[in-house]
């Protein structure tokens with residue numbers, strides 16, 4: 001494999017006696033959609049929290065594009081292209097959908113919210129925001145206040161807010177959670193359309209979505225990776241079947 005975009009090396013994180021991340025090594029190749037699956041409590045979110053910088057590892061390293069970012073502050077990671085989506089807290093509920101995306105686009109340039117008035121009038125930011133909303137099927141909602149959106153629409157708004165940051169690696173923690181089948185299928189299509197353009201690390205419990213999207217899958221159990229491979233390899237892997245997939249075979 002060429003140099004990976006993301007390399008997690010011997011990462012470890014404990015909560016008391018519980019090893020939530022246990023000597024984990026993982027590589028995400030440039031351009032791939034890499035899914036992370038595993039039973040409840042396997043440590044998926046704990047890993048993403050360490051990649052986004054919200055949680056400090058006890059040991060090990062996180063290398064992004066060859067740079068050691070293990071201790072880099074949260075807010076500096078998006079500037080390198082490492083972006084986490086689906087953080088409801090990042091939405092301003094009283095601002096419109098378009099304004100939220102425009103603000104996110106503006107944050108790329110490093111300006112603060114003191115400049116919000118100009119943002120409303122900034123044609124370039126509004127165009128970029130409008131395109132991102134169209135990409136996630138939310139153009140019709142542009143002028144609605146964010147608080148009026150359904151849960152699924154908020155998640156699509158967050159995806160648009162992440163996309164305008166021009167991520168190189170997008171961390172997606174259960175992007176389809178709380179969505180009905182149609183909306184979920186739509187988001188799968190959106191993510192599939194981004195393949196090759198945006199590298200993704202995807203945590204998702206919807207196995208149909210995972211097997212439809214992923215180029216490679218890593219299976220976490222008790223904080224360790226028990227297997228990494230293509231969907232076909234993972235489907236056939238006896239240890240995976242025993243540990244995780246059980247009777248519920250993906251289509």
Ligand SMILES: Nc1ncnc2c1ncn2[C@@H]1O[C@H](COP(=O)(O)OP(=O)(O)OP(=O)(O)O)[C@@H](O)[C@H]1O
Nearest residue numbers: 015018019020038039040041042043044045046047
């Ligand atoms: N802040 C914390 N303090 C103590 N224990 C924690 C903390 N965060 C997570 N854990 C524990 O670490 C383990 C891994 O949790 P994590 O949320 O990362 O798993 P997960 O694979 O994302 O699970 P799920 O699929 O249910 O979301 C669990 O046993 C959880 O209870």
